[in-house]
Amino acid sequence: MTMETQPKSMQDLKKRLKRGSIFFTVLQSILFIPFLGFAYLSPFVFHSPRITVIGGFTFVFLAWLLPLSIPVSIFRMWANYNQERYHRVRVFWVLPILAVALFFLIDIVLDFFSS
Numbered sequence: 001m002t003m004e005t006q007p008k009s010m011q012d013l014k015k016r017l018k019r020g021s022i023f024f025t026v027l028q029s030i031l032f033i034p035f036l037g038f039a040y041l042s043p044f045v046f047h048s049p050r051i052t053v054i055g056g057f058t059f060v061f062l063a064w065l066l067p068l069s070i071p072v073s074i075f076r077m078w079a080n081y082n083q084e085r086y087h088r089v090r091v092f093w094v095l096p097i098l099a100v101a102l103f104f105l106i107d108i109v110l111d112f113f114s115s
Contacts, residue, residue: 017086021077024093028070031096036067055110062103069099 042063046056073095080088 013086017081017089020093021081021089025074025077028074028096032067032070035070039063039067058106058110062106066096066099066103069096 042060045051045059051059073092076092076095077089080086080092
């Protein structure tokens with residue numbers, strides 16, 4: 001189906017999703033570098049006298065989850081956009097945000113139970 005035979009609303013949807021995908025790709029690329037540095041420094045959590053081994057390894061795993069979710073999200077956004085699965089594009093926009101929320105939620109739970 002070419003652009004001439006598609007309905008006007010579908011063309012508008014494609015334009016908005018393309019702009020949104022470009023915006024979120026640039027935003028996530030900018031956020032990748034700070035989160036990668038945060039992940040490299042995560043083993044220093046073991047210098048705390050009150051951290052347990054399980055808590056420390058959980059923190060390190062979650063710290064590495066943040067930067068790894070960004071390239072996966074960018075790849076899946078563009079792959080789904082090219083396959084015209086637009087509802088999945090929006091899901092992968094949110095993936096790094098969910099990873100950050102999960103990290104802070106589990107960090108709060110670990111702090112609560114370790115004190």
